[in-house]
Amino acid sequence: MTFTAGPFGFLLGMVPFLIGFLTGSGIEFDKARATNEFARALQEKHQLYFWITFSLFLIIVGLFLFHYIYNVKKNKFNPESKTNQFFSYIRIITAICTGYLVYELVIYLLINEIYYHGAFLTIPYLIGLGITLGACILVFTDTKFMAFLYQSVLKQKKQNILYSINKSLNYAKLGKNCIVLILGLIFMIPSIFPMVGITPNPDVQPESGYGSTDRPYSVSKIRIENKLPADIASYVYPDNENSSWYSYIYLPNLAEKSLDVESQIPLAFFLHGYGGSYHMEYDATLRTLASRGVAVIFVQYATDLNVEVILDNLENASTTNSADYYVRYNMTWNGIENSVDALVGNNTLIDQEDLTAILGESYQIDLSRIMIMGHSYGGGMTLFIGPQVIKQGWATKQLIIDLEAPWFASKWTTHDIGLSNLPNYTIVNVVGYEDDATASPCIGMSHFERFYSRDDSDPLNSSQVSYLYIQSDRYGFPRQIATHYLPTDALINTLAHFGYFRRLDAMAGFLTADAYNQTSVAIEALTYFTNGGTHVTWMGDWSDGTPIKPILYSIDPYGKRGGTNIAVLVLDPDHEECQG
Known part of the structure; x- marks a missing residue:
């Protein structure tokens, strides 16, 4: 189901954009302007937003990883359990959202070529973080795929895993998840140091005289x-x-x-x-x-x-x-x-x-x-x-x-x-x-x-x-x-x-x-x-x-x-x- 949910999320964003672009509605300029305004708002407190978003990322990934380790130890890998059924819904929603973020990334790259020319790092950081988080959630909520990783990739076998593994299907999942994960990391990692505030920042505007905030008249x-x-x-x-x-x-x-x-x-x-x-x-x-x-x-x-x-x-x-x-x-x-x-x-x-x-x-x-x-x-x-x-x-x-x-x-x-x-x-x-x-x-x-x-x-x-x-x-x-x-x-x-x-x-x-x-x-x-x-x-x-x-x-x-x-x-x- 997630194989089709991801493309659906991508098309959910791309189709309206293409229709607007082909009909000359100016949607690309509106998108560029909205992205400008959003990026500028983020840049004003980029360090705060980084620690909030990155902390949430670590907490969510940590909770899912803890859940997986706990279930392995407690012998609770039952594909019919209510938890796994709930996880299936999470995977579908996550796949749609991740597909939509891939659309946002594609449009960002296109508009960046025309308008931004690399001016913003906050936008690719957020998109990359979202795609990376989506890839992690898709992996940790797929108990069959996690069992496949545990047995095949880690070269270990747990007798208490209660269902057989379709290797060809899971190899396909492995390829897809790796591509999505790498895509997210490519755009997230280069932005981390600037977002943290390690890199130099510029003077904002002249402190006095012409160009400053000192104005003679309202x-x-x-x-x-x-x-x-x-x-x-x-x-x-x-x-x-x-x-x-x-x-x-x-x-x-x-x-x-x-x-x-x-x-x-x-x-x-x-x-x-x-x-x-x-x-x-x-x-x-x-x-x-x-x-x-x-x-x-x-x-x-x-x-x-x-x-x-x-x-x-x-x-x-x-x-x-x-x-x-x-x-x-x-x-x-x-x-x-x-x-x-x-x-x-x-x-x-x-x-x-x-x-x-x-x-x-x-x-x-x-x-x-x-x-x-x-x-x-x-x-x-x-x-x-x-x-x-x-x-x-x-x-x-x-x-x-x-x-x-x-x-x-x-x-x-x-x-x-x-x-x-x-x-x-x-x-x-x-x-x-x-x-x-x-x-x-x-x-x-x-x-x-x-x-x-x-x-x-x-x-x-x-x-x-x-x-x-x-x-x-x-x-x-x-x-x-x-x-x-x-x-x-x-x-x-x-x-x-x-x-x-x-x-x-x-x-x-x-x-x-x-x-x-x-x-x-x-x-x-x-x-x-x-x-x-x-x-x-x-x-x-x-x-x-x-x-x-x-x-x-x-x-x-x-x-x-x-x-x-x-x-x-x-x-x-x-x-x-x-x-x-």
Whole structure:
């Protein structure tokens, strides 16, 4: 019975997953996110969880072993006994659970290849422990198999064993149990030392200054509806409640402070990744920016589009020329314009009393100082939103553009506006992650070259344009893996605190300090996201004093101008964008 119960448990998990995957439900991303959150919760108290789970493992195995030894001595190996009948039910349940854990292991290995890249040890430890425990229970509750081991494997014979042994069947059981046991041990044993806490652990985040928990302001959040133009609305499938689309505005609670001057509030636009329209996936990012005194606008754009309608209505549209970008880019820009108008009082989407309660009686939305951030698909979108901001007449004093693990930019004629009109004071950071299996860091390198040269016009000053390559570090535990999803809340680790949040915090701090003419504060903030100094590249230390691998900084990532060629270091150096 257990021979079929195990595969049944495996199929119990695998079939729904395959159905969801093949129907495009996004089940693999949901699974990855749920695993991320679970693993992070375990890592916070991994030593405690290890001793609890490992102790339970030893107790359960010890009890079953004691039961076996006791019955051998007391001559109680009766296959018809109630205990053995009860054990048969335990074996069936255990086999189903073990089969399900094998499914979890298979899915973990598949998703690990895409998302984690070995970031977690708690998950394989728990799965391996569960499979190992299952194998042990299957052995100790099978009295006929234990008798076979006693007589055949241990080369001893007990006359008081009351039933004959089917050797061929038990050899098959021996093979199956050994495979399951070895499988569990392979994934459990390597995780034991890190789980116990013997290996070095990393600094969590900066203790003070940018990137620390020291925040000038608390943060409020406002949601407004993004009313789409009729043509754009016809291209998207309904989402959210009432088929509405929203913009989320994070604001510093300036009213809590007694400021002597009129509050100056720069703006930041955050462009989310493909499929990342749920703002809470970036909540920590949005709050980090707003807590420095910046108003942050997060606009939802659609993932799923009505492609047939797009192809029928957009001139020269095809499935290969970025026509779908037209919809998402314009949804985003529409939301940005509506949100800015709401903040400056040009529409009624936000009640003025609500703004006054948050921002105080005397404030000014500073459209002359703008920050544009994009992750993944949103990173590519910055090449459209940046020029749009300039065309609008904004960012006349400061413009910061930050691309995190960026995807390709649109080549649609109306979107590829070009970067030649970016102002001389534009500051650009393009960031690639070593274990990004979704968007090659070389895509960002090609964007870097466009920003640096301003599309082969007049290059920006090299001190204002940076390419940053965040390396993974597997030296200690938790492992620090720079994956595509590092900016999302589900995967906040040391790399995120030092290599991402510290930089964003400084960018927002720079804009605010510049708005208040706090020159020395603004100059210090610049050192955290320009020129590649220690504040930019240092990532903290492991607990034994070993430095965590630093960020690689470059103004020449392809090595075209005599710099270090970072393109040869990426996971996929043969990628078309890695050729420079």
